Amino acid sequence: MTEAVEKLLHILDLERIEENLFRGISPDQSWQRVFGGQVIAQALVATQRTVPADRHCHSLHSYFMRPGDPAAPIIYDVDRIRDGGSFTTRRVVAIQHGHAIFSLSASFQKDEDGHDHQVSMPDVPGPDDLPHGDGLKETILKRAPEPVRRYWLRPRPIEFRPVSFDHYLTRDKLEPVQQVWVRCASPIGDDRDLNAAVLAYLSDMTLLDTSLFAHGLSVFDERIQAASLDHAMWFHRPVKVSDWMLYSQDSPSSAGARGLTRGSLFARDGTLVASVAQEGLIRPRRAASA
Incomplete structure (x- = not known):
């Protein structure tokens, strides 16, 4: 298991400090703010x-309210809203420095049989056919801006293989559609809840970027201020995040300094395992006054 994956599993193993209170930490205190997928x-x-x-x-369904401080613990206060015959509902508020920084509502269900259908996975090159490792470094990233190279080359618990890097290499306005192969960088076992938590963690990655394609921008562009505002996720079927998944994304709209992106996560065999929707802040930075 890579060190980055070990750190991820460590921060997901929350400390229970009371019946409904848990404490979490961040893996890297040098960050400016806590990564949204972590929260x-x-x-x-x-x-x-x-x-x-x-x-x-x-x-x-969740909302980001304040930037998280990586140097401070995060307290998660869970409200046991309802325990029904088939469904359980919970609400949790994340707190730092006496203020709520994030809230999440989640619904749980016993496994049941029922009707079953899904959309088809897009037909794209597989992860083994895409540049990665030294090949990616010596070809595509060699032409990319320095912030992009730093981001893609640093160690992380999630491995990405985008089908296209065009939006990093040009300022042309592109279709707001993105296909990215993703997986956990090391095996983490079969625990269903842990796999769901890691899937939630990675679901916040690359998503906001897609809403900027239509404007010739990326999240690394200094001309914009970008941040996640809300995040919703539906878990359709069990998943093993250590296996390759296709994260298929599209952005149907941007308006009011916000961009909306939808995502579908497919297992490599084409099984739809989860759907995601997120609205993010994509505010043009105002020029400093003279």
């Missing part, structure tokens, strides 16, 4: 630890 995943873990083992999260 989503930790909040999901906090709710998971208050529900029966035979109930699993089928949906979550």
